[in-house]
Amino acid sequence: MIAEWSQTALALVPEWGGWLILSVTFLSCLAFPLPASLVMLAGGAFTASGDLSLIVVAGAALLGAVAGDQVGYALSRAGGGPLWQRLAARPGTGALMTRAVSDLARRDLLAVFLSRWLFSALGPYVNLAAGMTRLDWTRFTIAGVAGEAVWVSIYVGLGYAFAAQIDEIGAAMANVAGGLGASAVALVLGRMLWRAAREERDDSGTKGEDGA
Amino acid sequence: MRRLWANHRKLVIAFAVMVVLAAGFLIRGFVLVPPRGDPTRPVAAWMTPGFVVHTYHIPPEVVGEILGLTPGEHRRQTIAEIATAQGAIVTDLLAELQAEVDARRPPGLPQGDPPPGPPPDGGE
Numbered sequence: 001m002i003a004e005w006s007q008t009a010l011a012l013v014p015e016w017g018g019w020l021i022l023s024v025t026f027l028s029c030l031a032f033p034l035p036a037s038l039v040m041l042a043g044g045a046f047t048a049s050g051d052l053s054l055i056v057v058a059g060a061a062l063l064g065a066v067a068g069d070q071v072g073y074a075l076s077r078a079g080g081g082p083l084w085q086r087l088a089a090r091p092g093t094g095a096l097m098t099r100a101v102s103d104l105a106r107r108d109l110l111a112v113f114l115s116r117w118l119f120s121a122l123g124p125y126v127n128l129a130a131g132m133t134r135l136d137w138t139r140f141t142i143a144g145v146a147g148e149a150v151w152v153s154i155y156v157g158l159g160y161a162f163a164a165q166i167d168e169i170g171a172a173m174a175n176v177a178g179g180l181g182a183s184a185v186a187l188v189l190g191r192m193l194w195r196a197a198r199e200e201r202d203d204s205g206t207k208g209e210d211g212a
Numbered sequence: 213m214r215r216l217w218a219n220h221r222k223l224v225i226a227f228a229v230m231v232v233l234a235a236g237f238l239i240r241g242f243v244l245v246p247p248r249g250d251p252t253r254p255v256a257a258w259m260t261p262g263f264v265v266h267t268y269h270i271p272p273e274v275v276g277e278i279l280g281l282t283p284g285e286h287r288r289q290t291i292a293e294i295a296t297a298q299g300a301i302v303t304d305l306l307a308e309l310q311a312e313v314d315a316r317r318p319p320g321l322p323q324g325d326p327p328p329g330p331p332p333d334g335g336e
Contacts, residue, residue, distance in 0.1 A: 011258035011290045049262035051288045092219060164253065164267040168245070175241030182234035189227040196223075197216050 006167060009035050013042040014051045018060035025061045025152075029068025031124035036065075037155050037177065038170040044159020045166045058156050065116075065148040069127050073140060076131030084132040096192040101133050103191075108135050109143045116147025117154060121181025255309045257292035257302050264291075268313045278308045 012020050021043050028036035043057035088094050088101075104111050108130070115126040130140050155173075159166050217224055255264060261279055265272045273283065279294050281287060287294065291309070295302035 007256065007258050011292060014260050014263075014288050014290060015293070017288075046260065046263065049260060049266040051260050051262045093223065096220075096223070163263065171245045172241050175237045175245060177241075179234050179237030179239075179241055182230045182237060186227060186230035186234055189223060189230060193216060193220065193223055193227055196220055200215050200219070 006035065006038055006170070009038055010042050010166075013039060014046050017052055018056040021057060022060040022064035025064035026068040026071075029065050029124055029127070030072050035170070035174075037120075037173055038166070040152065040155035041159035041166040041170050041173075044156040044161075045163035047156070048160045048163045054156075054160070058152055061152040061156060062145075062148055065152065066145055069116075069123070069144045069148065070141070072124055072127035073131040073135075073137070076128040077134060078131075080128065080132030081134075096196060099195065100188055100192055101129065104129060105133065105135060108139055112140055112143035113147040113150075115184075116144060117151035119181050119184040120151055120177050122184055255291075255306050255313060257295075257306060258290050260290055261287055261294070264309060264313075268317070270309075270312055270316060274312060275309065278312065279305060 021039055024034045024039045025036050028034045040057075040061050043052060043061065046052045047054045047057050088098050090097075104126075112126060112130065112135075115122045129135075158169055158173075162169055255268070259267070261272070261275045261281065264270060264275050275281075276283060279291065280298055280300070281294075289297070291305055292302050294300075295305050
């Protein structure tokens, strides 16, 4: 059964078409809690039923997502510097965060690319981190556009192929996306903890015989 | 380990919470709510005439007749909007469409399969 709010969202898709899809993907890339995946699935489904054009649906979704990423990055780059300075200066976690961010910078293309679709729940926050820490704009944009193209293709494609099941697919995908996002955060936090534990072991090791 | 807890308590808690969330979401996504392709899914007010035609394999003429559309007209409106525009009751239109769907897809049909052969009523 489809929840009341998703029925409302679904009903708006054929009515407002590309504009709705563009607005929802734009805002969702700025961390607004909107059902972007369901709207893209519906866009794909209404393409299959002949109500909307595939080029309009996919183009609007991609344009909205890329614009949302750019705005998030630009805002954070313009105003996030002082916030980052403060975060990085915090005792304890500051050093761990600095290292996590330098990891991100070292794998910037992959991190930005994967956070568009595989770990899409993290996308808006990666945009903020990227802007705040002044990740190279060209690299951010290249990886961002490529990743968003994958994200849009997956959801619009699934909606097109399985029009009759968009609500079920939407519910399953929302859970999987949430799970993958939480897994990625757990991995980053786990790595930070692992490093902290190793350093503490090394510290106590220097007092004993294990001075490596 | 104890020092890790003492020095980075928030980080340890956040890590544990994320592991639990990840497991919960992934189990829900892969085990509890995977798509089943339910062929008995009811016709809904958010669907367009084209969507009903595409999803339930009903001839467009039949859907158009029930919704009072002129032949060949392709509306991007939802069934709810069409009902409002025509002063009809949406639940009546849905019931008529559902009856058509049920007539063409009898219970016991393998999941997701379209009805075999031409429609029994010869709905031209």
